[in-house]
Amino acid sequence: MLWDRFKKGFDAWENTTAGYLEKALKSPTVLGPTGALLSAAMKAKARADRAKTSFWAGLGLPTKRDQERSLHALNQLESRLMDLEERLAEKK
C-alpha cells in the first residue's frame, strides 16, 4: 500500500522532471555553449595530437596515424580480395 503510493508519486515526479530536463537539454541556451565547448575541447586535443605527431615524425618515426592508415589500407585490401573471390565464385 505504502509502496504503491510511493510509486505513484515517484512516477509523477519522474515524468515531470524528465519533461523539464528534455526542454532544458533541447534549448539553444544549453545546446549552444555545450556544443561550442565540446568543439573547442576537440580542436585543442587535435592541436596537441598534431604537435606530438610532428615531434615523432621529426625523429623519422612512424606516428600513430601512419600506423592507423597502414592498417586501414590492409583491411581495405582484404575486402577487395574478397570482392574478387566473390566475383570468381559467381562466374564458376
Place this chain on the structure above:
Amino acid sequence: MKGLGTLATIWSRPAPPVGTTPSDVIHHENKWRLLRYRPRAAGIVHETPVLLVPSLINRHYVLDLLPQKSFAAYMVSRGHDVYAIDWGVATDEDRYLTFDDVCDGYLGRATRLVARRSARNQAHVLGYCLGGTLAAIYTSVRPDHVASLLALAAPVRFEDDGMLSAWTRDPRFNVASLTGALGNVPEGLLQVAFKMLRPTLTASKLVHFLDKAWTDESLEGFMALEMWGNDNIPFPGACYQRYVEELYRNDALLAGTFTLSGLPARLENITCPTLAVTFEHDTIVPWPSAAALVDRVTSVDKQRLHLPGTHVGAVVSQKAATTLWPRISAWWAARDAAAGPADDAKATRLASATAR
C-alpha cells in the same frame, strides 16, 4: 521473503548468459562477423533465410539476449534459417571506415553470402535501429538479393522533435572536429548521450526493478538488459561524420539526396515487401521517424506495425515473445508462401545449405 533473498543475490550473481544460442561464424572480415544460428533439429521450414542487422553502436546479442528471451532462438525454433551480423568492436584504424564501406561493403557482402545459401538467391533482411537505416539504404540501391525489408524502430526521417535530432543539428557542434580529435566516436560518449535522452531513467529503472525483480527470471532479464545497455561499441569516425552531417542535418534520405557508393539511395526505389515496426514510447527513434519508410517506399506489399512499448523493451521483453515475434515470423512465412516454391535445381542449394 524468498523474493528478498533472490534480490540479495544481485551482487554475487555471475554475469547473465547473453548471446548463447548456438551459432557458427561463416564469414569474417575486418572486425565484423557473419553468424549463422544452427538450424533446429527438425530442419528449416522456410525457404528464404533471414539476415539480422543490428545497430552499429550496440552489440548484436540484443536479438539473442537470454535463452528464454532470444529473438534469434525463437526464429530458429519456428523453422527459419537465421543469420546475424556481429559488427565487432571498431579499433583505431577504423576511423577511416566510411558509410559506404559499412553499408555497401560489409552489409552488401553479408546479404549476398546469406542469399547465396538460399534457393531463391535472396534473403529477408531485418534491420534494427540504425541497422534498419543501413538495410533500407542498401535495399534502395541494390535490391537484387533482398526478398523483403523489415525495419525495426529504424530512423528514416531525421528531422523530428527528438533529442538526438536537436543535439546533432546544433550548428556549434562540430562533427569534423570530434572525429578529427577522437577518430572513432568512443562508446563512453555515446552512452552518456543515450543516458541524457532521459536523465531520470536510471532512477525510474531502479524503482521498477524493485517492483519486478523478485524472481530469478526477472532479475536475470534485468541484469542482461543492463549489461547490453552498457556495452556500447565505438562508432567508426568517417561513417559517423557522414551519418550526422548528411542524414541528421540534411535529412538526406528523405530528401532523396543521399548516395551509396556514388549511386542515389532513394527510398522510392524499394519495391520489395516492406514492414516498418514502430513503438509508441520510443525516445531514441520517435515513431514518426521510423514510420516515414512506409510512406516513401513504392512496394505494393507494405505495412506498418505500431505497438506500445519502448525502443528496446518492446523488442526483447517476454511480451514481445508473444506479440511481436510471432507476427514477424508469420510475415516472413507469408512472403515466402506468396513467392511460391523455388525451382528444383535451386532447391538443392537449400538442402545443401541446411546440411552445412
